[in-house]
Amino acid sequence: MNVTKSIGIFDSGYGGLTVFKSIAERLPDYNYIYMGDNARSPYGDHSFETVYQYTLECVEWLFAQGCPLVILACNTASAKALRTIQQKVLPFKYPDHRVLGVIRPTAEVIGNYTETNTIGVMGTRGTVNSESYPIEISHFFPELEVFQQSCPLWVPLIENNEHINPGADYFVQKYVDALLTKSAAIDTILLACTHYPLLVPKLSKVLPEGFKLVAQGDIVASSLADYLDRHPEMESRLGKENRKQFFTSGDEQVFNQNASIFFDAHVVSARVRW
Template sequence: MERKFSIGVFDSGYGGLTVLKSIIETLPDYNYIYLGDNARSPYGDHSFETVYHYTLQSVEWLFNKGCKLVILACNTASAKALRNIQQLVLPEKYPGHRVLGVIRPTAEIIGDFTQTQKVGVLGTRGTVRSNSYPIEISHFFPDVEVFQQSCPLWVPLVENNEHLNEGADYFVKKYLDELFVQSKDIDTLLLACTHYPLMISKIAEYIPEQVKIVAQADIVAQSLLNYLYRHPEIENELLQNQKRVFYTSGDTENFDQHAAIFLEQAITSLKMEW
């Protein structure tokens, strides 16, 4: 009997659950295995080499768990590891497997949101330093000017469930002010970290009313839907039993508590072992 596979979704921690939530809403029939590398997160301040090593190790773990298609829901992993995995690892070791990221699907459409041709990108230090978004966006929208701002304290605020409290206001305003000092004509704000959608209501308090906030989850989900339509040879190999399994490299009880916030439903995760 032909072997069937699950879709793997990888993130450095909890944030990728926002992407998985949208993917499940868009493609509810497939089987999913989620892996959060919480024991080694956050990835945002790690070197290129470290993020690549951690990401490749996690992707290969998902391959061994029965995933032939893996989504890197982490912007930092997509920025620092995806290209090398796609170009150097898959052709040699896993020619039948696929790994997709979140940056290219976003870059392909972000220019459609802006009237001023000026886009602000909020992300981790790692994502911003990689310059992945300006590079990718320029391929599809060469007239769009991209302004970046790293927000290193936003992920800890979200993961400690402090992101909507008054204590978060200083750091939300601080990073947004630093972004808009670069250009007052920014009319589109891309949340280039999967944690940041949980802060949308707080972010909206400190930006001009006309500025559009763009989160990635629905974009990535729609991109995956289109990908499977274009690649029936992949889609035909996927399990469709609506089964979801969650793994974390960190503490399972802590993961489950946070996952309930990101997924808006209770889960029971499993401890992954390398």
């Protein structure tokens, strides 16, 4: 158990590190614990029940490490597990803890990027099938048309470091074409998976000029900063020794090598065994 409290950041694998990087740049003084459930990733094609079970196990582990606040830096977990954890677990078992996701902060601002009121959402099957983004976006921007496209092969390509190779070009083009055929008015694409920012160089080459690509890291970081400003009772509980700890349920050496690519810095992790 840590003596000083930390902000917990969870993802099924590596993608959440892109969000963690943005958060740490925006809020550098805080203590952080990152947990990647690499042994059971990817979550994208798992059922709601399985994603909920896995996510809750990781959230409770982070609670046990002294994290009163946990960010689900995973769109699939945010779509399939967050609401149930917030409504059915926290009030009864952890009333002084909070769990936040990445979908709502993104939905609150995505309408500010489009000039045609038409956006595309690219994510895992789990995120797309949940309909979480169209539902959440409609609360803040009811005039927006939202078209979705699942990209089931993007996460495996990225996690195996194949996204930088020419072989990935076909699958980038394939899913972009599938999305753009749904509406000629799309002018903004939301990357609704925290892995996908690593594909921005390839996406930028295949998208028409003027398209906006929206990643979530800076959005979530800004939302978290605002949350802490509005909740001093939580902010005062968090340690500020600028400490970062990394944990994985998979192989530490593999995690360290791949995580350094996502986090853009050297990473040393420890293994958690369930």
